[in-house]
Amino acid sequence: MFKNKIIEYYKLLKVKKVDKYLILTGVIGVIIGLVFDIPIINQIFVWAILLGVCIKLYDFTEKIERSIVPYDFNNLLPPPKKKSDKK
Numbered sequence: 001m002f003k004n005k006i007i008e009y010y011k012l013l014k015v016k017k018v019d020k021y022l023i024l025t026g027v028i029g030v031i032i033g034l035v036f037d038i039p040i041i042n043q044i045f046v047w048a049i050l051l052g053v054c055i056k057l058y059d060f061t062e063k064i065e066r067s068i069v070p071y072d073f074n075n076l077l078p079p080p081k082k083k084s085d086k087k
Contacts, residue, residue, distance in 0.1 A: 010055075010058075013055060014055075014059065018052075018055070019052045019053075019055035019056050019059070020052070021052075022048045022049070022051050022052030022055070023048070023049055023052035023053065023056075025045070025048055026045045026046065026047075026048035026049030026050075026052060027045075027049065028045075029041055029042075029044065029045025029048065030042050030045050030046060030049070032045075033045065
């Protein structure tokens with residue numbers, strides 16, 4: 001039940017492209033904090049950047065896992081030679 005809710009929220013986040021907006025607002029917030037020399041604003045908006053990057057990394061790993069081709073090691077290695085002649 002809990003896992004289904006997380007997957008549902010993740011799909012909603014990807015549809016709405018929340019990760020891009022989180023990173024963009026985080027960068028803008030950090031720039032504003034640096035310009036006006038307010039460290040608390042930097043500390044708050046860095047969390048938005050971190051959350052957006054985590055969502056992007058999770059999406060990247062999901063894409064990599066989907067594109068992995070399973071290898072059949074039996075086809076990669078030549079078959080062992082049969083011992084037909086015993087001396």
